[in-house]
Amino acid sequence: MNSWDELDRFLQTDPRDVGCEQALRILHVYVELVMHDETGAEAARRYPGAATHLLACGPCGEDYQGLLLAARAGPA
Amino acid sequence: MPPIEGAAEDSGGTGGSPAAGSGTPDEATAQWLSALGSVGSERERALARLHDLLLRVARAELGRRAGRHPVTGPELDDLAHQSADDALLAITAKLEQFRGESRFTTWAYKFVVLEVSSKLGRHFWQRPAAALDTGDWDQLPDRFGTSPEDYAERHDLVAAVRRAVEEDLTAHQRQVFTAIVVHGIPLDALVVQLGSNRNALYKTMFDARRKLRAALAANGYLTVAEEAASDDLNARRS
Numbered sequence: 001m002n003s004w005d006e007l008d009r010f011l012q013t014d015p016r017d018v019g020c021e022q023a024l025r026i027l028h029v030y031v032e033l034v035m036h037d038e039t040g041a042e043a044a045r046r047y048p049g050a051a052t053h054l055l056a057c058g059p060c061g062e063d064y065q066g067l068l069l070a071a072r073a074g075p076a
Numbered sequence: 077m078p079p080i081e082g083a084a085e086d087s088g089g090t091g092g093s094p095a096a097g098s099g100t101p102d103e104a105t106a107q108w109l110s111a112l113g114s115v116g117s118e119r120e121r122a123l124a125r126l127h128d129l130l131l132r133v134a135r136a137e138l139g140r141r142a143g144r145h146p147v148t149g150p151e152l153d154d155l156a157h158q159s160a161d162d163a164l165l166a167i168t169a170k171l172e173q174f175r176g177e178s179r180f181t182t183w184a185y186k187f188v189v190l191e192v193s194s195k196l197g198r199h200f201w202q203r204p205a206a207a208l209d210t211g212d213w214d215q216l217p218d219r220f221g222t223s224p225e226d227y228a229e230r231h232d233l234v235a236a237v238r239r240a241v242e243e244d245l246t247a248h249q250r251q252v253f254t255a256i257v258v259h260g261i262p263l264d265a266l267v268v269q270l271g272s273n274r275n276a277l278y279k280t281m282f283d284a285r286r287k288l289r290a291a292l293a294a295n296g297y298l299t300v301a302e303e304a305a306s307d308d309l310n311a312r313r314s
Binding site for chain 2: 002003004006007008010011012013017018019020021022024026027028029031032046047048049050057058059060062063065066067069070071073074
């Protein structure tokens with residue numbers, strides 16, 4: 001893959017992307033769905049726009065990873 | 077209206093997993109809600125325990141992001157405390173908005189994780205000179221894997237992107253794109269500088285990316301599939 005391909009990948013957008021506000025609104029539900037189905041398929045099926053967004057948005061993806069780890073660790 | 081124009085709003089669902097989306101609280105969640113809804117010492121104990129949990133999550137999250145932010149030592153722990161304090165305030169203020177779609181702690185942890193992101197964004201500007209020293213247009217090709225020896229490709233890529241940025245983006249899109257992509261300012265830090273919010277700047281970048289892709293395709297630098305080209309053409313006109 002050359003740098004033009006990399007640039008093209010960076011510039012690509014997905015019309016299903018719901019944006020930060022909506023993805024963060026359901027992030028806690030999304031995370032628990034992933035905890036119940038580690039493949040993430042069920043979460044992506046129920047929230048396709050959020051799944052798309054979490055892959056595309058660095059900051060929201062970071063928050064998702066952090067919340068998933070915290071929820072997995074549990075309150076003990 | 078959805079944040080990204082044209083995107084369908086995710087509806088989620090209420091079936092399936094007992095914890096996610098069912099609306100029926102598990103035992104621990106019910107205990108949290110009861111204790112936080114009480115008065116006196118029971119509520120105080122619950123708040124103290126919740127703060128402890130939030131602080132632990134904040135510390136873990138700042139640790140997980142180590143190397144991607146410059147905060148260390150006592151300053152790091154101070155940031156963790158600030159995040160836990162502010163998250164606890166937000167949680168108690170919004171407790172009635174909790175709808176039992178997840179465990180209470182997962183919902184609560186979301187607040188502290190978002191606080192950590194926000195505080196790191198603010199902290200970026202305490203050392204802006206060092207942070208801003210890292211990027212300019214000549215370094216743009218590095219972000220896309222262009223070899224340092226490939227002078228022709230580096231020159232072409234910078235010239236093409238720069239021209240599209242100058243000719244096809246609005247002033248606001250140009251400002252946001254340049255700050256994030258050329259100067260490498262984190263989106264959450266740019267939110268602070270512009271007094272905006274993450275969603276608005278992401279939307280700006282989303283639209284900028286579509287326009288730039290359309291412009292670069294129109295100028296023969298990128299090959300875009302027919303359907304995508306049609307979408308991008310519409311983006312360019314918007």
